Amino acid sequence: MNVxxxxxxxxxxxKTKKEEALELAKRGVGGFCIYGGTRQNIQELVSELKQxxxxxxxxxxxxxxxxxxxxxxxxxxxLSNMSIGATQNKEIAYQKGLTLAREALELGIDWxxxxxxxxxxxxxxxxxxxxxxxxNPYQVAAMGQALCQGLADGGVLNSIxxxxxxxxxxxxxxxxxPVLNRTLQELEENELFPFQKTLSVADSVMVGHxxxxxxxxxxxxxxxxAVITDLLKEKMGFQKLIFTDALCMKAxxxxxxxxxxxxxxxxxxxxSAEDSLALSDFLxxxxxxxxxxxxxxxLQEQAAQSLTSVKKGLNAQDFNRTYVENCAVWQGEEIKxxxxxxxxxxxxxxxxxxxxxxxxxxxxxxxxxxxxxxEKADYLITASFSNYKAFKGHINLSEKEKDELCSWSSRYPKxxxxxxxxxxxxxxxxxxxxxxxxxxxxxxxxVCAAEILTGxxxxxxxxxxxxxxxxxx
Numbered sequence: 001m002n003v004x005x006x007x008x009x010x011x012x013x014x015k016t017k018k019e020e021a022l023e024l025a026k027r028g029v030g031g032f033c034i035y036g037g038t039r040q041n042i043q044e045l046v047s048e049l050k051q052x053x054x055x056x057x058x059x060x061x062x063x064x065x066x067x068x069x070x071x072x073x074x075x076x077x078x079l080s081n082m083s084i085g086a087t088q089n090k091e092i093a094y095q096k097g098l099t100l101a102r103e104a105l106e107l108g109i110d111w112x113x114x115x116x117x118x119x120x121x122x123x124x125x126x127x128x129x130x131x132x133x134x135x136n137p138y139q140v141a142a143m144g145q146a147l148c149q150g151l152a153d154g155g156v157l158n159s160i161x162x163x164x165x166x167x168x169x170x171x172x173x174x175x176x177x178p179v180l181n182r183t184l185q186e187l188e189e190n191e192l193f194p195f196q197k198t199l200s201v202a203d204s205v206m207v208g209h210x211x212x213x214x215x216x217x218x219x220x221x222x223x224x225x226a227v228i229t230d231l232l233k234e235k236m237g238f239q240k241l242i243f244t245d246a247l248c249m250k251a252x253x254x255x256x257x258x259x260x261x262x263x264x265x266x267x268x269x270x271x272s273a274e275d276s277l278a279l280s281d282f283l284x285x286x287x288x289x290x291x292x293x294x295x296x297x298x299l300q301e302q303a304a305q306s307l308t309s310v311k312k313g314l315n316a317q318d319f320n321r322t323y324v325e326n327c328a329v330w331q332g333e334e335i336k337x338x339x340x341x342x343x344x345x346x347x348x349x350x351x352x353x354x355x356x357x358x359x360x361x362x363x364x365x366x367x368x369x370x371x372x373x374x375e376k377a378d379y380l381i382t383a384s385f386s387n388y389k390a391f392k393g394h395i396n397l398s399e400k401e402k403d404e405l406c407s408w409s410s411r412y413p414k415x416x417x418x419x420x421x422x423x424x425x426x427x428x429x430x431x432x433x434x435x436x437x438x439x440x441x442x443x444x445x446x447v448c449a450a451e452i453l454t455g456x457x458x459x460x461x462x463x464x465x466x467x468x469x470x471x472x473x
Contacts, residue, residue, distance in 0.1 A: 001293045003283045005030040005300065006263065008061060010246065010272030011045065013037035018045070024276055025052035030300055031059030031111065033246075033272050036071055039107060046108035057304040059157075064104050065114035065131060067316045069442070076316035078103070081116060081143070082423070082439040083327035085133035086461035090146040092323050093133075097150020097158075098313025104156050110307060111157040113206060113243075115147045117194040119167035120465060123424040126172045126395045130387065130421060130439050134464030137190055141197035148201040155309025160198050162208030162245060163232060164221055165191030173209040174249045177220055184214045196236055203303055204241040205232060207267065209252050219261070220252055228266035241299045246272035247279075256282045263289060268296035320444035328448055328459035332434040335416060336455040337379065339367035344377035346408055348401045349386030349421065356383060358443040359420075362450030373408050380412040381453075385441055387421035396425035405429055418449050423465065437461075 007029045011021050013036035021032065032049060034042055050058050062071065067078030078100060084093050097115075104112050117140055120132035133143040144160060151158040162173075164187060169178035182191070195205070207222045215231060216224040222244045232238050244262045247270060252258040259270045259279055273279045283289060314322065337343060343363075347356055360370060371377050382405055386396055397405065402425060409415040409431035416434045417426055420441045426432060436452060436459065438445040451457035 001290045001297070002028045003286070003289050003293045004028045004280050005297050006268065006270055006283065006289070006293055007273070007276055007280055008033055008059070008243075008269050008271050009276035010035060010248065013041065018048075020277055021045075021049060022052045024280065025049045025058065026054070027280055028054050029276070029280070030055070030269065030296075031061055033061040033063070034109065035062075038072060039075070042107045059111050059300070059304070060109045061111035061113060062104060062109045063113045064100055064109065065112070065116060066440075067100060067103050068107075069316075076320070077440060077442040078316045079320055079324060079327055079442055079445065080130040080440045081133045082120065082130040082464055083324070083445070085139060085143060085464035086329050086437070086439065087323065087326040088139070088462050089326065090142055092326065093143040093146035094150040095313060095319060095323070097147040097152075098154040098311055099316060099319040101151050101154020101156040101309070102313045103316055105154070105309070109156070111159070112151055113159045113161060114151065115144050115158070115160060116162070117141075117144045117160050117198060118162055118165050119190060119194070121190070122168045122170060123396065124170045125167055126170070127174070128167045129395055132167060135466045136464075137193035139464070141194040144194050144198045145201055148198060150313070152201065152203070153309075153311045154313055155307060157203040157303055157307065159204040159206045159243060160195060160202045161206035163195055163205045164208070164212060164227060165195065166208050166210040167191065169210060173245070177252070178210040179213065180210055181213050187212070187214060192236075199236060199238050202238070202240065203306070204243055205238060206243040206245055206271075207232070209245050209249055219265075222267070223252065223258055223261040223265055225265040233266055241269060241296070241303060242267045243269045243271050248272050248274040255279065259283070260286065263292050268292075268299060317444060320442050324438070324442070324444050324448040325457050325460050327438060327440070327445070327461045328452060329437040329461040329463050330434065330452070330459040331437070331463070332432065335414065335434045335453070337368055337453050341368070341379060342377040343368055343370055343379045343381055344373050344375055344412065345370035346373040346380060346382045346405075347385070348382060348405060349384040349397050356385065356446065359383060359446035359450055362447040363453070366450065366454045368454065378413055380408055380415045381418065382408070382415065383418045383420060384425075385421050386419075386425065387441065396422050402426070402429065406431065416453070420445060420449070
């Protein structure tokens, strides 16, 4: 029994050596998770790995939950889950699943690790935020079910994550181990609810690196028999594949021992270790993995047989253009800009250097030319691109940026705040006349913002976060 089938190495373009990946493929690992790259070199890599593998089907996986844009420079983002949550429309969530499937299959990716079912009920959570459909468990469940079905109909496998839900934590599990202190009843009514409702359409579950004190005070969920076997498999009845979250994350300590513990706890697949060759050598020396490997291989082969495409979704740009107006949420005074008015522009929270040019160009096409903040104008537009990123450890505007926003806002008659990312951080900034939320940096979201500001489109979305905005700092 080949225990290498339990391993799904990560391949990071610019970091991973191709010869090591080819060696792992020859050993018979079950799949790869691809990070970065370009369309062409991903397609070429996928072809080489499949040729090197002895397996009938070698899975190719990726975190394309918001399309290709986050991972591939120059490619389009697909509207975020929070954008979709703001539409309150399950059909749009389904269409996003079809679009993600189309985008992935064009590169040879047949397993998309989506959707995120964590609740966005902690504004300071640095890694969930716009990846979540919102704060309401019922809404998140409905959207998650629809997106899973879209992925399936589009011809790729899904993975609901990050079980059992770490929205209400304030740490990034890429860096440290988050702790969730909730009773089992609280978990069942909140974090666990979307997972329970979505298991019937899930191809796999990804278990997060977090500590649930109500279930296991010693072990992270990803290494816990109480969470994986007792809760997920037996109590909730899930009988398909279970992934660990990436083993290279810093929340779980020594990855070899963590991998072994995860398998013994009930996991089937070990994802993205820091050193998958060393992990392969280590697992082959273990004497008690035959039964675990047999179950995992059986379930992987079942998953491969289920891959059928019945529908082709819109491409990313067309999907965004079709639905972005339904995602936009306006709060505050109704404001419409005209070409006669002078408008200053300030950009905050853009640590990832996301291009804002689409927004600026769209305004200029309406004969609204932006001045630099500090120049005399009738309005100040502040655009925020604050967004999540693995290993970053924080989100939202910094205190310095909030102070900067307050200072600049006091100098202009009216200030409009536009968020192309996190919706949090400006709730107590009094000198904001209007707030426009798109929840996504996609080019089409930026164009839509300009169209709304000039009265050409209307914001049709609903706030997806309950009353959280009243409780943030």
